[in-house]
Amino acid sequence: MSIGIPVWMLLVAVVAGLALASVLYVKNKRQHYGRALTIVLFVLRSLIGFGVVMLLFNPYIRQNVSAPEQPTVILVHDNSASIVLSKDSSFFKEDYPAQFNAFREALNSDFQVDEYLFGQEVRDFDELDFDDQLTDLSAVLQHIDRRYYKRNVGAVLLFSDGIYNRGYEPSLLAERFVFPVHTVVLGDTMSYPDLMVKDVHYNKRVSQGSTFPVRVEVGGVDCQGCKAKLTLSEDGNVIAQQDVEVSSNRFSKEIDFMLEADARGDASRAVRQIEIEISGLEDESQLLNNVKRIFIEVHDQKYKVLCLAYAPHPDLGAIKSVMNDDCEVDFVFGRDAIPELSQYQLLVLHQTPSAHTDMEALYQQLEKNKKLPVLVVVGKATDVEALNKLQQAVELRRGTTNSTLDVKGNFNTSFGTFTVSEKLREDVGRFPPLAMPHLDINLLSAHDDLLLQEVLGAKSGLPLMTFAKTNRKMVFVFGTNVWRWRLVNYYRDHNNAVFDELFSKTLKYLLLSSDDGSAVFAKEEYYSNEPVVMTAELRNPSNELIVKYDLSIQIVNKKTGETYDYMFSKREHDYELNAGILPEGVYTYRAAVEMVGKKISMNGSFSVVSLGIEAQQLTADIQRMRSLSSATNGRCYTVDQLPQLLDDLKDDPRITSVEHYETRFEDLIHSRWILFVLIGLVAIEWILRKMFGTY
Numbered sequence: 001m002s003i004g005i006p007v008w009m010l011l012v013a014v015v016a017g018l019a020l021a022s023v024l025y026v027k028n029k030r031q032h033y034g035r036a037l038t039i040v041l042f043v044l045r046s047l048i049g050f051g052v053v054m055l056l057f058n059p060y061i062r063q064n065v066s067a068p069e070q071p072t073v074i075l076v077h078d079n080s081a082s083i084v085l086s087k088d089s090s091f092f093k094e095d096y097p098a099q100f101n102a103f104r105e106a107l108n109s110d111f112q113v114d115e116y117l118f119g120q121e122v123r124d125f126d127e128l129d130f131d132d133q134l135t136d137l138s139a140v141l142q143h144i145d146r147r148y149y150k151r152n153v154g155a156v157l158l159f160s161d162g163i164y165n166r167g168y169e170p171s172l173l174a175e176r177f178v179f180p181v182h183t184v185v186l187g188d189t190m191s192y193p194d195l196m197v198k199d200v201h202y203n204k205r206v207s208q209g210s211t212f213p214v215r216v217e218v219g220g221v222d223c224q225g226c227k228a229k230l231t232l233s234e235d236g237n238v239i240a241q242q243d244v245e246v247s248s249n250r251f252s253k254e255i256d257f258m259l260e261a262d263a264r265g266d267a268s269r270a271v272r273q274i275e276i277e278i279s280g281l282e283d284e285s286q287l288l289n290n291v292k293r294i295f296i297e298v299h300d301q302k303y304k305v306l307c308l309a310y311a312p313h314p315d316l317g318a319i320k321s322v323m324n325d326d327c328e329v330d331f332v333f334g335r336d337a338i339p340e341l342s343q344y345q346l347l348v349l350h351q352t353p354s355a356h357t358d359m360e361a362l363y364q365q366l367e368k369n370k371k372l373p374v375l376v377v378v379g380k381a382t383d384v385e386a387l388n389k390l391q392q393a394v395e396l397r398r399g400t401t402n403s404t405l406d407v408k409g410n411f412n413t414s415f416g417t418f419t420v421s422e423k424l425r426e427d428v429g430r431f432p433p434l435a436m437p438h439l440d441i442n443l444l445s446a447h448d449d450l451l452l453q454e455v456l457g458a459k460s461g462l463p464l465m466t467f468a469k470t471n472r473k474m475v476f477v478f479g480t481n482v483w484r485w486r487l488v489n490y491y492r493d494h495n496n497a498v499f500d501e502l503f504s505k506t507l508k509y510l511l512l513s514s515d516d517g518s519a520v521f522a523k524e525e526y527y528s529n530e531p532v533v534m535t536a537e538l539r540n541p542s543n544e545l546i547v548k549y550d551l552s553i554q555i556v557n558k559k560t561g562e563t564y565d566y567m568f569s570k571r572e573h574d575y576e577l578n579a580g581i582l583p584e585g586v587y588t589y590r591a592a593v594e595m596v597g598k599k600i601s602m603n604g605s606f607s608v609v610s611l612g613i614e615a616q617q618l619t620a621d622i623q624r625m626r627s628l629s630s631a632t633n634g635r636c637y638t639v640d641q642l643p644q645l646l647d648d649l650k651d652d653p654r655i656t657s658v659e660h661y662e663t664r665f666e667d668l669i670h671s672r673w674i675l676f677v678l679i680g681l682v683a684i685e686w687i688l689r690k691m692f693g694t695y
Contacts, residue, residue: 005059013057017050033692044685051678060667067662071154071655073111074144075104078160079119079128080135083187085288092186096639097128100159103642110650111154116140133529135160138167138492141174153179154655157645158628161187162621168492171627180634180654182645187620193223195278196289197230198252204524204607205324206261208300213258218244218278220251221619229279230255234272244278261298271558271586272296295586295607297558303511305329306344308362310351310381314483319348319375321486321496322503341365346510347372351379351480353386366390373473373510379480380404380437393445393468394476399438406433407479409451409464416545417448417467418505419521419535419574427498429454431488434464434479441478445470450506453478473510520553520591520602528608532579536568536591536602545573546595553591555579558605582608 025033025042033041077100084092107113115125118140119132137160144156158181164170174181201215218230223246232240240257259274277291305327307316312333320329332338334356341347353359366372376387384396411425428451436453441462446469453462468474486499504524522534534553538546551568564582568575568591591602622636629636637645649655668674 005054005057009057009059010054013050013054016053017046017048020049021045037688037692041685041688044681044688048678048681048685051674051681055669055674058667058669060665061671062663062665064661065664066659068657068659069152070112070657071152072148073107073113073154073649073655074116074148074156075107075113075125076116076118076122076140076144076156076158077125077128078135078186079117079130080132080161080163081130082135082163083161084130092130099639099642100128103646106646107157107649110646111655116143118143133527134166135164136166137162137164137170138173141170145173145176152658155179155634155649155652156181156632157184158182158625159184159186160625161185162624162628163187166493168494171624171631174628174631177632179632180652181628181632182634182648183625183629183636184642184645185620185622185625185636185638191222191619193226193281193283194221194289195223195226195228195246195281196220197276197278197292198289200276200292200294202294202296203324204295205297205299207302208261208298210261211258212261212296213256214274214276214294216255216257216276218251218253218255220246220249222249223281224249224251226281228281231277231279232257232259233275233277239274261296272298273559273585293584293609295559295584295609297586297605297607303327303345304343305346305348306339306341307331307348307350308338308352308357309333309348310354310356310379313350313480315377315480316348316350318483318486318499319503319507322500322507338362338365341369341372344372346375346507348375348377349387350377351381353383353390354381355383357383357386359386359389363390370472375475375477375506375510377477377480377482378437378439380435382437384439391468391470391472391474393443393447393470393474394466395442395444397440397442399440401438404435404437404479405455407436407464408433408454410454410459412449412452412463415448415450416537417450418509418519419537420505421498421501424498424501427489427492428485428502431485432481434477435481436464436479439478443468467509475506475510518593518600518602520589520604522589522604522606524606526582526606526608528584529581532582532606532608534568534577534579534589536575536577537573538575538593538595538600547571547573547575549593549595551575551591551593553577553589555582555587555589557583557585557587559585584608 021042024045025038104113104115117123117125117128118136120134120136122140122143140158144153156177156179160183162183162185196219197216198219199217201217203212206212214232216230216232218228220226220228226246228244228246230242230244231238239259242255242257244253244255261272273293273295275291275293280287280290305323307320307329309316309331310333312331316331323329330339330344335358338358338361353362366374374391378384378387378396380402384398388395408429409431410429411420413425443463443466447463448467448469449463449465450467451463451465453460453464463476464479465475465477468476482503485502486496489496489499505521518536518538520534520536522532526532532555536551536553538549538551547570553566553568555564555566556562564579566577566579568577586605586607588605589603593600626636628634635645635648
């Protein structure tokens with residue numbers, strides 16, 4: 001413990017106290033006390049003066065304090081449907097819950113336990129019903145890593161079948177844990193012959209009269225030498241078929257089909273419902289994964305997009321991958337002639353204008369097409385002075401060097417042009433940096449920044465991706481290599497959902513006309529077990545968000561014609577609708593509102609697809625569970641070994657309390673005991689002087 005003031009301040013306080021006492025008891029000849037009493041009063045007054053002066057210097061006490069932290073045992077349990085789809089389903093539905101609850105009670109009686117369920121999401125433990133239709137093992141490990149960072153975790157108990165269909169390999173996260181992860185294997189560890197339709201890749205929207213691909217990924221387990229038939233049918237009629245020969249016990253193969261996009265007349269047939277089935281084996285016990293159903297919307301609307309680029313670049317392929325089949329994309333590179341822009345609905349400038357661009361032709365074309373929306377990707381090859389002449393939204397100046405900076409993007413929470421998912425808000429900051437040239441950015445018009453720059457961990461208020469509010473719709477990305485975002489998104493989640501959401505909503509904003517700025521935001525695809533949740537924004541002629549009008553919506557199943565009518569709920573700044581769970585199919589919607597004597601309608605579409613992912617693999621992955629435990633010096637158990645797990649936890653010397661030491665600072669002027677001491681000294685002095693007649 002130490003007092004946080006220098007020694008000279010202490011000396012000043014001592015001298016001040018002695019001087020005050022000397023004036024009163026040494027130099028004052030009118031005071032007549034005995035020698036002993038004078039000394040006592042002198043000491044009391046010196047201490048009072050010393051204490052008051054020292055407090056004026058605002059000293060503090062620094063002390064080291066220790067606090068014990070008890071160990072926490074974290075119990076996480078898999079609640080996914082794959083556990084009860086195996087041959088052991090009756091045991092896990094009927095007998096296992098009571099056995100597990102008994103283990104929980106015994107564990108809670110001996111340890112401090114935090115309990116969670118996981119599947120589609122990580123949540124506090126409530127009811128074990130094995131109803132989740134997705135499994136993300138990496139998400140639960142990330143949750144533990146974030147929430148229990150530098151906490152005293154004794155052990156993690158992971159109950160799962162080791163099967164995951166979202167996220168990435170969990171062992172990559174477990175390796176960083178300093179505490180053991182004990183795994184308990186659930187489900188059926190026996191492998192049975194099984195054929196399956198593993199995945200289907202297709203365009204959800206295609207143009208009428210076009211030919212579109214459907215890629216089917218089939219698989220087989222322990223059925224080498226078997227022959228099967230893969231069939232695509234529509235309304236009971238076979239439209240394509242192919243024989244499949246299983247060549248190994250761990251079989252996987254991709255089979256491509258080319259189908260004709262024919263709406264076949266009436267509007268109800270504008271949606272193609274195609275059933276994909278692989279014939280089952282005679283002794284195959286699980287047939288849920290043999291069939292998949294897809295919905296394809298056939299339409300006659302097509303957007304034309306022109307990409308003017310300095311040179312071929314992976315960014316162009318990444319952005320094009322987001323465009324549906326209803327977009328026809330033309331590419332023009334380098335010195336190639338610029339086509340007539342009036343035939344296009346969107347212009348993409350990638351590192352353009354550059355030294356190779358015919359600036360006069362581009363300028364004249366943009367002047368003739370003042371409403372043509374533009375997506376600008378600024379890179380090292382961009383001629384910023386030429387770009388400044390083409391638009392009045394931003395003014396760019398080159399830095400002193402011609403090199404590039406690695407700039408990461410962080411989501412701007414005040415962004416309001418359209419709504420984005422919580423996952424995009426979280427994940428976009430983890431994407432790799434873009435290559436941004438050294439630029440001074442001066443925003444000349446109103447703008448809405450979606451991403452803000454971060455350089456070497458330092459966040460700035462400058463935009464990395466911004467939506468300019470001018471007469472022409474313009475979006476600027478100040479850096480290249482967005483293709484890396486798409487790869488990282490797929491590596492982490494085994495899909496491109498976040499990347500696709502970011503750029504599909506950006507392209508939708510650019511392509512779709514919106515005179516008043518009002519919009520309905522819905523996902524392109526919902527799973528059959530999740531509610532259809534939509535949000536909407538209404539804007540007045542001044543482009544201000546308003547919520548005082550009633551907003552209705554009609555949702556129509558394009559296959560059956562069934563309609564659903566709802567009213568949006570009003571929130572603080574926007575509207576929200578939870579339409580509940582809808583049957584499989586493709587749906588269109590039309591939201592309508594009347595405000596200021598004007599009727600406004602907003603149209604769109606989405607699909608609801610069956611979720612059979614949990615049925616794709618039903619044999620518990622015991623090897624993954626063993627790898628998780630061994631990577632953290634834990635052990636792997638079966639359900640029958642739960643008593644042994646409990647005993648091992650009790651005997652584990654790693655599960656113990658730890659002492660945390662911290663340095664605390666406390667201002668003496670805020671300490672009550674100092675006040676009481678000074679008051680006590682003053683009182684004693686006053687009483688002595690009173691007793692001997694001075695007062």
